Amino acid sequence: MEFSLYPRKSHLFRFHVLVVVGLLMSSVRGGGSEEYRAINCRKHSAVLTDFGAKGDGKTMNTKAFKSAIANLSQVAGDGGAQLIVPPGKWLTGSFNLTSHFTLFVHKDAVILGAQDEAAYPLIEILPSYGAGRDGGGRHASLIFGTNLTDVVITGGNGTIHGQGQYWWDKFRADKLKDTRPYLIEIMYSDQVQISNLILIDSPSWNVHPTYSSNVIIQWLTIIAPVGSPNTDGINPDSSKNVLIEDCFIVSGDDCIAVKSGWDQYGIKFGMPTEDLIIRRLTCISPDSAVIALGSEMSGGIKNVRAENITAIDSESGVRIKSGVGRGGYVKDIYARGMTMKTMKYVFWMTGDYGQHPDDGWDPKALPKIENINYRDMVAENVTYSARLDGISGDPFTGICISNVKIGLTEKPKKLQWNCTNVEGVSSQVTPPSCDLLHPSKKVFNCPFPEDKLPIEDVQMKICST
Incomplete structure (x- = not known):
């Protein structure tokens, strides 16, 4: 089944490119073109088939992708280049992107992830994690990039299909030695755009911007079976100035998981x-959160703004996941304008999330959870209104909840607000919140910042293939 959040162009078109020996110089050979929005347009262009690729779904095209990108990298200083993936099914293993570069996936193109561990080379463990998230080492992502500037992965609603069933089966059978590949991972990079794509059946996490800044992620449709393991939608990790908007996610794990490193490694x-x-996120995740903060948050999470969120048949709305040994902080969190339908929890905070990378974690490393603000929310068919569990001797403080109406399922839990080791205030909350949040007869609104962040000032350009 195909999901779409925006209209497609119905006409077909062809891409025509001339590749000149030495530096690549593009020249139109006739035919139509496709317009798209991007942080930067490119002077040069090439089509994947110019490098011997075959879109039959059977031929391995890893060498073609690598050859194309290596050649196009030569013009990075001369206006940059775009690589067009035309209609077809393009089987490939992992390949690396380059700077001042656009990967454009045609609406009738499918990039297919190879079902072969050897097609995803082992790469270094993330220094903020100290171990592969599944254990062992870690495989490179299908689409990978590190130390890049100005990179765009976009398309006309084209598809990237991870063929994840192969990996899920081996993971469940404990037959994998190393961490599964993600679909897209960009590391140590600046000016990143990932947009207008359909991502299907990732082996694990779908989109993982890590140690990066000035990241725009928009108009993604991300689909995985709700029972698939660890198929998080978008995981911004130790990154700054990030915008995620207008995405639709069906996931076997958290739709958005905000992270910053694991225990002693993240702290260091x-x-x-x-x-x-x-903003403008729609999520379906029966066993996980719409937005999770943590559990790997040891480097800190600060100034997160979520609004206009729709949750359908999901385990929880915004969930904070932390525990003894994490250290770090989650603070200055703001969420408003959430609509939730069929939920286990509306609010969930966990202070005993106990997974650790190894035995070297510090039991004295306590997280700081403070200034958490939720307002203007409506939920229906809810089992629990809230479960808020801080840490003994290290309470979660500064929690504010206002203007929230929660409609309960036909068989709700008797204790609707289960609160321990938390401190805060609440106003206009139905059912009334727990005593630790001091339900007030006075009407007030929890804060939500009105200033703009720098990422909101980025002006997109109209580019053409």
Whole structure:
């Protein structure tokens, strides 16, 4: 089944490119073109078939992708280049992107991830994690890039299909030695755009911007079976100035998972995720959160703004996941304008999330959870209104909840607000919140910042293939 959040162009078109020996110089050979929005347009262009690729769904095209990108990297300083993936099914293993570059996936193109571990080379463990998230080492993502400037992955609603069933089966059978590949991972990079794509059946996480800044992620449709393991939608990780908007996600794990490193490794690396905007998100995730903060948050999470969120048949709305050993902080979190239908929890905070990378974690490393603000929310068919569990001796403080109406399922839990080791205030909340949030007869609104973040000032350009 295909999901779409925006209209497609119905006409077919062809891409025509001339590749000149040495530096690549593009020249129109006739035919139509496709317009798209991007942070930057490119002077040069090439089509994947110019490098011997075959879109039959059977031929391995890893060498073609690598050859194309290597050649196009030569013109990075001369206006940059775009690589067009035309209609067809393009089987490939992992390949790396380059700077001042656009990967454009045609609406009738499918990039197919190879079902072969050897097609995803092992790469270094993330220094803020200290171990592969599944254990062992870690495989490179299908589409990978590191130390890049100005990189765009976009298309006309084209598809990237991870063929994840192969990996899920081996993971469940404990037959994998190393961490599964993600679909898209960009590391240590600046000026990143990922947009207008359909992502299907990732082996694990779908989109993972890591140690990066000035990241725009928009108009993604991300689909995985709700029972698939760890198929998080979008995981901004130790990254700054990030915008996620207009995405539709069906996931076997959290739709958005905000992270910043794991226990002692994240504390030492010390790179927070901060200045993050999430808006106009629709999520279906029966066993996980719409937006999760953590559990790997040891480098800190700060200044997250979420609004206009729709949750359908999901385990929880915004969930904070932390625990003893994490250290770090989650603070200055703001969410408003959420509509939730069929939920286990509306609000969930966990202070005993106990997974650790190894035995070297510090039991004295306690997280700081403070200034958490939720307002203007409506939920229906809810089992629990809230479960808020801080840490003994380390309470979660500064929690504010206002103007929230929760409609309960036919068989709700008797205790609707289960609160321990938390402190805060609430106003206009139905059913009334727990005593630790001091339900007030006075009407007030929890804060939500009205200033704009720098990522909102980015002006998109109209580009053409």
